[in-house]
Amino acid sequence: GENVEQHPSTLSVQEGDSAVIKCTYSDSASNYFPWYKQELGKGPQLIIDIRSNVGEKKDQRIAVTLNKTAKHFSLHITETQPEDSAVYFCAPKGGSYIPTFGRGTSLIVHP
Amino acid sequence: ETGVTQTPRHLVMGMTNKKSLKCEQHLGHNAMYWYKQSAKKPLELMFVYNFKEQTENNSVPSRFSPECPNSSHLFLHLHTLQPEDSALYLCASSPSGGQSSYEQYFGPGTRLTVT
Numbered sequence: 001g002e003n004v005e006q007h008p009s010t011l012s013v014q015e016g017d018s019a020v021i022k023c024t025y026s027d028s029a030s031n032y033f034p035w036y037k038q039e040l041g042k043g044p045q046l047i048i049d050i051r052s053n054v055g056e057k058k059d060q061r062i063a064v065t066l067n068k069t070a071k072h073f074s075l076h077i078t079e080t081q082p083e084d085s086a087v088y089f090c091a092p093k094g095g096s097y098i099p100t101f102g103r104g105t106s107l108i109v110h111p
Numbered sequence: 112e113t114g115v116t117q118t119p120r121h122l123v124m125g126m127t128n129k130k131s132l133k134c135e136q137h138l139g140h141n142a143m144y145w146y147k148q149s150a151k152k153p154l155e156l157m158f159v160y161n162f163k164e165q166t167e168n169n170s171v172p173s174r175f176s177p178e179c180p181n182s183s184h185l186f187l188h189l190h191t192l193q194p195e196d197s198a199l200y201l202c203a204s205s206p207s208g209g210q211s212s213y214e215q216y217f218g219p220g221t222r223l224t225v226t
Contacts, residue, residue, distance in 0.1 A: 042217075042219055042220075043201050043203070043219055044154075044217050045217065046214045046215070093213050097205065097206070097213050098142075098156070098159055098167065099215065101156075102153070104153060104154070
């Protein structure tokens with residue numbers, strides 16, 4: 001099965017700073033790389049994803065970068081705001097339709 | 112909001128009780144999932160159903176019994192639970208074939224407390 005590691009487990013930043021969360025995976029057949037955000041009292045929701053034929057994708061303040069050779073992808077959040085405070089999960093998908101979730105990163109944005 | 116609903120949202124039950132969690136999606140997805148999320152622990156995949164057939168059972172104790180009567184509904188039947196089973200139980204659905212994105216759509220979860 002896929003081994004997924006996510007770092008850091010906790011990230012504390014000041015409002016306006018950037019935040020970067022990294023996810024490493026083991027399955028070289030992985031072809032879909034999403035990031036989910038889980039707010040308090042809710043289930044995780046997809047915020048951005050990337051496929052294996054693309055190196056970077058941006059959506060306003062968030063971006064995902066993929067390095068297939070090194071088997072890692074990262075979530076970048078710029079100009080962080082208090083509402084970005086949440087738990088973020090990576091969930092790379094290999095040959096099966098079933099993803100493997102990372103352990104989560106708790107992002108705290110201080111006003 | 113996500114198209115996946117779960118009931119009840121909160122449940123308190125004794126160790127000798129029998130209860131059921133319900134999940135419903137009308138997104139046209141073929142795969143449905145149960146996850147357990149405990150404090151300080153990662154998401155734990157429990158069961159997966161694809162086209163109403165169970166395809167994954169991650170060594171879940173038999174006191175948890177899933178049921179998938181059709182592609183839109185998923186149940187988790189609970190009996191003789193232990194206090195360590197207290198957690199947030201999340202249901203999700205996704206496409207499962209072709210070139211689809213495989214994005215998972217999660218419900219809000221059921222917060223279960225076993226006393």
